[in-house]
Amino acid sequence: xxxxxxxxxxxxxxxxxxxxxxxxxxxxxxxxxxxxxxxxxxxxxxxxxxxxxxxxxxxxxxxxxxxxxxxxxxxxxxxxxxxxxxxxxxxxxxxxxxxxxxxxxxxxxxxxxx
Amino acid sequence: xxxxxxxxxxxxxxxxxxxxxxxxxxxxxxxxxxxxxxxxxxxxxxxxxxxxxxxxxxxxxxxxxxxxxxxxxxxxxxxxxxxxxxxxxxxxxxxxxxxxxxxxxxxxxxxxxx
Numbered sequence: 598x599x600x601x602x603x604x605x606x607x608x609x610x611x612x613x614x615x616x617x618x619x620x621x622x623x624x625x626x627x628x629x630x631x632x633x634x635x636x637x638x639x640x641x642x643x644x645x646x647x648x649x650x651x652x653x654x655x656x657x658x659x660x661x662x663x664x665x666x667x668x669x670x671x672x673x674x675x676x677x678x679x680x681x682x683x684x685x686x687x688x689x690x691x692x693x694x695x696x697x698x699x700x701x702x703x704x705x706x707x708x709x710x711x
Numbered sequence: 712x713x714x715x716x717x718x719x720x721x722x723x724x725x726x727x728x729x730x731x732x733x734x735x736x737x738x739x740x741x742x743x744x745x746x747x748x749x750x751x752x753x754x755x756x757x758x759x760x761x762x763x764x765x766x767x768x769x770x771x772x773x774x775x776x777x778x779x780x781x782x783x784x785x786x787x788x789x790x791x792x793x794x795x796x797x798x799x800x801x802x803x804x805x806x807x808x809x810x811x812x813x814x815x816x817x818x819x820x821x822x823x824x825x
Contacts, residue, residue, distance in 0.1 A: 601753075633816075640715065640816035641754075641802065687754060698744075698756035698767055699814070 599624040601688050603702035610678050611710045618673040618705050620688030628690040630671040631699065632662055636684045644686075647671065658682070683709045713737040717803050717817035724793055724824055732788045732820045734803030743786045744804040744814070745778065747771075754802070760786065793824045 600623045610616055622628065630647040645656025652664040662673045671688060688702040716735040724730050736743050745757040758768040760778050777789045786805075790797055803817040 638818060640818040641804075642816070643814065689754075698759060698769065699746075700756070701746075701754035703751075703753045 599628060599690055599692065599700050601690055601700055601702035603686075603688055603705050605705045606703070607706045607708070609708040609710060612680050613677050616673075616675045616678045616682070616707070618686050618688075618707070620671045620673065620702060622669050622671065622688075622690045624669075624690060624692075626693065627666065628692060630662075630664060631689040631691070632656065632660070632671075632673050633687045633689060633701075634658075634684045635687065635704075641687065644673070678707075678709055680709045680711065683707055713815070715803055715805055715815050715817035717801075717820050719820060720818070721821045722823070724822070726795055726824055727792050730790050730793055730822065732790075732801050732803075732822070734786045734788075734805075734817055735784055736786055736803070736805030737807075737815055738784070740805035740807050740815070742766075742806045742808070743778075743780070744806075745788050746802045746804065746816075747799040748802070748819075749796075749799040757788070757801075790822075793822075795824050798822055798824045 602621045604619050632644040633641040634644050635641050644660050645654050647654050647664045655661050660675050664671050685704045685706050687704045689699045691699045718733045743760040746754050748754045756769050758772045759766045775791045779787050800819045800821050802819045804814050806814045
């Protein structure tokens with residue numbers, strides 16, 4: 598069964614600092630990989646996704662993520678965080694065949710200090 | 712950008728009562744989903760729905776749960792006899808193609824069972 602681990606429950610960074618949110622997955626093959634963001638009172642919004650090809654993917658709002666097969670990781674990064682980035686971030690995986698439902702991690706809550 | 716709309720945003724009910732959570736997916740979407748998140752836990756898949764039938768469901772989605780698309784615009788989740796452990800945030804999602812990269816989520820309904 599596939600699973601997703603986000604080891605950091607809560608992260609606080611200063612505005613303008615760089616950010617890396619960790620995501621590790623367990624799956625028999627390479628899954629589809631996603632990062633979603635949830636701002637307070639909002640739904641889940643897709644930030645970026647990896648399906649195949651270039652392992653460094655660019656997303657919206659200046660985010661990027663790198664797929665590392667050897668480490669089963671898909672960490673999310675941003676070089677300079679803005680106060681509006683404060684939100685909850687979810688990593689998710691989806692199977693390439695068979696069951697199509699997404700499996701989510703438990704989320705990382707990002708707080709941004711001025 | 713088109714949105715998935717969920718009502719109500721908060722629902723409080725007594726244990727054993729029936730609840731219906733409502734969702735209006737994006738108008739030209741064909742695939743519909745319910746996910747839920749118990750406080751402090753992961754977002755979990757419940758059910759997917761296409762062509763007026765359930766296409767996939769998780770072990771959580773037992774006989775107490777049902778889904779319906781009653782009128783071509785709404786997509787509902789019914790819990791027949793609520794339990795305390797049904798308290799969670801319930802997210803509706805829709806997609807046009809059935810592929811996960813096009814998944815749009817609503818802002819959720821917070822269900823509290825007392």
